[in-house]
Amino acid sequence: MKKAIVFDNSGTLIERYRVIKDVMSGNIFTDINSLDLIDQSDSLALVVLQYNTNKLLDLDSNTLISDVIREYDIDFDVSFTRFETTKEDVREILLNEKSAVVKDITDGFPILKKLVPHMELCNGSAVILDMDIGIIAYTITSSGKLFDGVVDTIDNLKSQGYEIVLASGDRKGAINRLADMLGVNKDNAHGSVSTRGKCEVVKSLQDEGYKVMMVGDGLNDVLAFNRADVSVLTVEQQEEVSPKLMDKTDYIIESIREVKDIDF
Template structure:
């Protein structure tokens, strides 16, 4: 009997996401734009996930440089998505000389709390680096709540001997908590997974004899869609922007996460 596995993206797939983006240059707070689409609008940009709990920023001098905070506290980061190849060393060099401040992150907190008063998961903070201009162009803070039926869907999949995995671009602590909440084994949850890493995770499972379904909602899932035996685009994130190129790679389009139970793969 063929082993089966489902790999879920997190934000917009298992979690209804809410994010606030700050334009560092203008101070504008943005809630209606998908950060991945924003990156795709640049010729050279990268989404950099900062590996820390945002609560630790509340007691800091708001004028502290983000670069100083990252360096002095040895904060790790990962490149989750990009419109052009860039190394971690290149990002480090940009961060070290950038002038964005902690306030550029914490300014998003009140609006995010207003939008998600009962947040189940704080995905944390990230920055969008304009590689060409060598600066932090935007800060992003996000949080979310499980879509209705997620826990039940995962439990039914597991009852049907389908192994469940999570591959997400979000920070490690958030994905560990998500695994705890949903009953996914911690070893099956992969954080700060880039577009290429998601495809590798699918390929590695296939090499182990699994038939794999990938479930996602964004352009960072396209390579995994192409690699998987079945690709499922979920549109449950109502404010999502699903470009045709994404739909073209999907074998199925669903509006509710529980619909994966009806797909034979």
């Protein structure tokens, strides 16, 4: 039987560093898991901006994010939420929001540079919307570097004949860049996929006759864990893992290198 391994990105292949800013209070955090934050609410939605946000440094820092999205026709994807919403509902807020400004994103850049002086992948920026109030409640900037052993592990798995697939909620450009770094076919690189989208990636592979292993670390992997033939939770990021995810996993690993030792 053909076999495929689907990898999440942040916290799985990439050691994740993020800066979250509370737009209303101005407080900045580097130790909060954005997925856990959203999971505790019935109104928050994680929205990934499909834009090289380094370009924001060239703009007036007090420009509204909504004006930037409108002027540059920036696309976006809903990456994680606990409830059903539509892209049009999200677009309505993004284009009309009047509080979050460019510096709410760019304030995180110097902090990230200190955290990751040898940055290998810029995952980009995202916002967390409060859909009930209609505001950008938080901004997120994130980047990372490959965990030790990722390249060797992927090469080993490919040599064994496994089909390697990337499925992540991170920006599409970042996932395409990761595919280049790892020698993964671009057709197998799925960026900005939602929780349900990851599950659909797994199902599509199964429909093609593959037995599928899903490797991830966050709540947005839970549906894919449920669907996969084998689910693997990696705790290499050393963040607290939600019990919702722990209950759905077949294997727990502390290093990505351990994936190649799992027979399925």
